[in-house]
Amino acid sequence: MAYEDLIKSIESTAEEKKLEVIQSAEREVEAIIREAETESSAIHAQYLKKAERDLILESNRQKFLARQEVKTEINAVRLKLIDDAFALAKDSISSIRSDSSYPALFEQLAQEVITALVGEEIVLHIDPADSVICMNVIKKLGADCEVMQDITTSGGLSGSSEDGKIRADNTLECRLEKIRSLSTLEITSLILGDPDG
Template sequence: MAYEDLIKSIESAAGEKKLEVLRNAEREVEAVLREAETESSAIHAQYMEKAKRDLALESNRQKFLARQDVKRKISLVRQKLIDDAFSGSLHSLSAIRSDPVYSSLFAGFVREVTDALVGEDIVLHVDPRDSALCNEIITKTGLNCIIVKDLTTIGGLCGTSADGKIKADNTLESRLSKIRNQDTLEIISLILGGPDG
């Protein structure tokens, strides 16, 4: 009987040890699960934070691209308005020869060209439609110039030194081109109310 009691006692101690091992294992499993849950939450929070940053960066990138696209479209519209304005100006000026003021305007153009080429033997390049007017102005002013009818222009003239090294372009087209190149911002302001539209 003592043997049976010893076996029962060993079995009882083994059962208690087994329960203690199971309880410890459950506690360890719970601790591991809590730790895993905490780490999982931290990892999830990190991924969420990264996703938020990535989303903010992408949102800013898309906004930047959209603003650039709008600026490009505004620039294209602005450029078209300027092109149309200058094209309209050229069209309007194409009939200037029939305006009574053209002869005095042309005389001013001749004076500017000859002043720019003072001291040179001057060659005036004119549109054939302006040759008679140019002859009349040269005769009246007593200038000594050669007139060559080799220019096609809506108005005005060009002058060169006899050797061709110095040139003074005083056509209406060149004047409009200078205005366009020098005063684009002012033109934009007049058309659109400012450089940014």
């Protein structure tokens, strides 16, 4: 019987050992599950924070793009208004020859060209429509100039040295373009507000 007691003792010890191993494994499994849940919560919180940051960044990017689009549209409207204003001005100068003040204006423009080319053999370039006014102005100013009726303009004239190296353009179209290039930003700011909105 001692043999049977020994076997029962071994079986009993094995059963206790088995229970201990199972309980230990269950505790380890529970610890692993708790740790995994804790890690999962931390990872979930990290992903939520990252998603929130990404949403804020995307929202800011979309707002920036929308503001830029609005600014671009406003600037396009501003430039269209300026284009329209200068087109209207160009149309209005096309009939300036019929204005009674045109001879005085032509004289002033001719004087500026002659002054700019002082010391040169001056060639005045005019529209044929201004030939009579130009001859009267040259006589009045006592200027020694060659006159060529070789340009088409709404008014005014241009001049050059005889060799063509020095030019002075004083046509109304040229003056209008100079005004436009020098004052577009100023016009935009004064009349329409700051270009940046």
